Amino acid sequence: xxxxxxxxxxxxxxxxxxxxxxxxxxxxxxxxxxxxxxxxxxxxxxxxxxxxxxxxxxxxxxxxxxxxxxxxxxxxxxxxxxxxxxxxxxxxxxxxxxxxxxxxxxxxxxxxxxxxxxxxxxxxx
Numbered sequence: 001x002x003x004x005x006x007x008x009x010x011x012x013x014x015x016x017x018x019x020x021x022x023x024x025x026x027x028x029x030x031x032x033x034x035x036x037x038x039x040x041x042x043x044x045x046x047x048x049x050x051x052x053x054x055x056x057x058x059x060x061x062x063x064x065x066x067x068x069x070x071x072x073x074x075x076x077x078x079x080x081x082x083x084x085x086x087x088x089x090x091x092x093x094x095x096x097x098x099x100x101x102x103x104x105x106x107x108x109x110x111x112x113x114x115x116x117x118x119x120x121x122x123x124x125x
Contacts, residue, residue, distance in 0.1 A: 007046045009064050010038075011116055012053040018113045019050045026081050058115035065119035071098055071106045074120050083110050086117070 013019035020039050024031045029041040029048065038049040048064070068074040075085060075096045085097030086109040093099045098108045104124035109117055 009046065009048045011048065011050050011064060011112070011114075012056045013039075013050050013112075013114050014053060014055060015113065016050065016052050022113050023048070023050065026078070026083060056114075058111075059117065061117060062109065062119045063116045065107075065121055068120050068122055071108060071120055071122040072096060075108050078110065078120075085110050 011019075016034065016039055020031065020034075023029045023039070023041055029043050032040040032042050032047075034040070038051040041048040041050070043066075075098060079085065079096075087093060087097055088099075088109075091099055093108075096108065098106050100106050101124075106122045107119055108121075109119045111117055
């Protein structure tokens with residue numbers, strides 16, 4: 001049943017204006033509306049709701065990610081737009097901050113203005 005339904009991601013923010021500027025202005029997601037409770041973005045066949053919260057503590061792991069066709073190009077493009085990619089000391093990352101998994105898949109992590117961990121990935125098929 002749910003495999004035939006569109007996915008909606010939900011992310012918290014403490015500042016909707018700052019979140020809107022980042023997700024629309026930097027990540028270039030299509031802004032749909034602010035319904036008073038959340039910002040709604042369209043992202044290919046999925047939606048993302050960014051919900052205003054009075055406070056929250058960001059999780060230390062990936063909350064949301066995008067699969068990209070070329071991770072190097074995507075990292076360079078976002079870096080040029082001011083996005084800083086995370087470096088973790090417990091595994092090896094290349095000069096762009098990309099980690100290559102044993103199966104050849106690649107992942108790079110960055111944070112939104114609220115500290116939510118987001119990722120880009122290029123999966124080995």
